[in-house]
Amino acid sequence: MNSNTIIIADSLTELKKIPTESVDLIFADPPYFMQTDGVLLRPEGSKFSGCDDEWDKFEDLKNYENFSQIWLSECQRILKPNGAIWVIGSMQCIYLLGAIMQKLGFWLINDVIWHKSNPTPNFKGTRLCNAHETLIWAAKSKKSKFTFNYKTAKELNCDIAEFSRGKRLQMGSVWRFAVCSGNERLKDENGEKLHNTQKPLALIERIIAISSRFGDTILDPFAGTFTTAAAAKKLGRKFICIEKSEKYAKFGRARIEKIAPELNEIALAKFDEKPKKAQISDMIRDGFFILGEKFYLEDKFAILQSSGKLEFNGEICDMHSLCARIKAAKSARLNGWKHWKVRRNGEFILIDEIRQSYRERNSN
Numbered sequence: 001m002n003s004n005t006i007i008i009a010d011s012l013t014e015l016k017k018i019p020t021e022s023v024d025l026i027f028a029d030p031p032y033f034m035q036t037d038g039v040l041l042r043p044e045g046s047k048f049s050g051c052d053d054e055w056d057k058f059e060d061l062k063n064y065e066n067f068s069q070i071w072l073s074e075c076q077r078i079l080k081p082n083g084a085i086w087v088i089g090s091m092q093c094i095y096l097l098g099a100i101m102q103k104l105g106f107w108l109i110n111d112v113i114w115h116k117s118n119p120t121p122n123f124k125g126t127r128l129c130n131a132h133e134t135l136i137w138a139a140k141s142k143k144s145k146f147t148f149n150y151k152t153a154k155e156l157n158c159d160i161a162e163f164s165r166g167k168r169l170q171m172g173s174v175w176r177f178a179v180c181s182g183n184e185r186l187k188d189e190n191g192e193k194l195h196n197t198q199k200p201l202a203l204i205e206r207i208i209a210i211s212s213r214f215g216d217t218i219l220d221p222f223a224g225t226f227t228t229a230a231a232a233k234k235l236g237r238k239f240i241c242i243e244k245s246e247k248y249a250k251f252g253r254a255r256i257e258k259i260a261p262e263l264n265e266i267a268l269a270k271f272d273e274k275p276k277k278a279q280i281s282d283m284i285r286d287g288f289f290i291l292g293e294k295f296y297l298e299d300k301f302a303i304l305q306s307s308g309k310l311e312f313n314g315e316i317c318d319m320h321s322l323c324a325r326i327k328a329a330k331s332a333r334l335n336g337w338k339h340w341k342v343r344r345n346g347e348f349i350l351i352d353e354i355r356q357s358y359r360e361r362n363s364n
């Protein structure tokens, strides 16, 4: 599956057809098994349409557990070795889903609280207002080197509480987003709310931006209104979406058609790009260092070799371990780029500054 794919069918059968180790990231918003019954009325008497849909009904908890066990184990098979999954759920299901995931060998990375800034009130005042949902972020296994665009996450960390003296802080595990409403909420042909549990686009965009790369393939086994597909397309990722309702899929498709990719610094995770490796031998070739010149550290100097190593008292050493030795550091190596200096126009300059100019010249 190299391009975007929409499958209108049951996930339990369709997931089995997806090749092993073919997907980078999964976002799953499965049935919750809410077990709601009866009509919920607002204080003024109007009917509140919560999640009482047929797709959320299961015979009993055992039945729901079996269903969850099947789709979660298929997801684990489908993920690439370094892949990861996000599962969102309410209190009715998230503990069970988390337990199944751990037993399957998924490796928990974080649980995230989606704090709803505009939650549905508890109309009868019989318990707390349920103002959050939980997301579990887990890697395929303990060995997985999962994607985390740390600096991109920091950049997205725009909650006012997350700024300290004008600096962005690490992204935390409580995220505040409004429940999907207004123009974002998809309407059916009668102008009625299409789906009871459409998730905010911004929530899924954040997930995709921080835990996948440009061009990755994202799978959503319970696509609903295709929020995951919309976010994936916007951020330049490929998607595979499975949804069993024809009606949701019809509107979902139309929604995706209207999305244009926005390949900005967030989508491309520019903040997390590692600088190109600078080899000393290349820097000598390009005239940034001179073969045989002196590298200075405190009151000592060593002579630069063509290999990038340094000759010190007749011994050939790498600059990092020699740096640690001269500075009598506890560790065997110190970052030599931050300590060795060379002379340019009579002044001592840190070799890291020279590396920086080399990188700048070679950045295009």
Ligand SMILES: C[S@@+](CC[C@H](N)C(=O)[O-])C[C@H]1O[C@@H](n2cnc3c(N)ncnc32)[C@H](O)[C@@H]1O
Pocket (backbone or CB within 6 Å): 009, 010, 011, 012, 029, 030, 031, 055, 195, 197, 198, 199, 200, 221, 222, 223, 224, 225, 226, 227, 228, 242, 243, 244, 245, 248
């Ligand atoms: C919680 S909703 C997902 C909402 C979605 N994240 C969105 O933003 O619109 C779950 C969806 O899974 C679908 N679904 C439930 N069981 C399914 C199954 N066995 N196979 C495929 N889709 C299923 C339902 O029709 C429903 O649209």
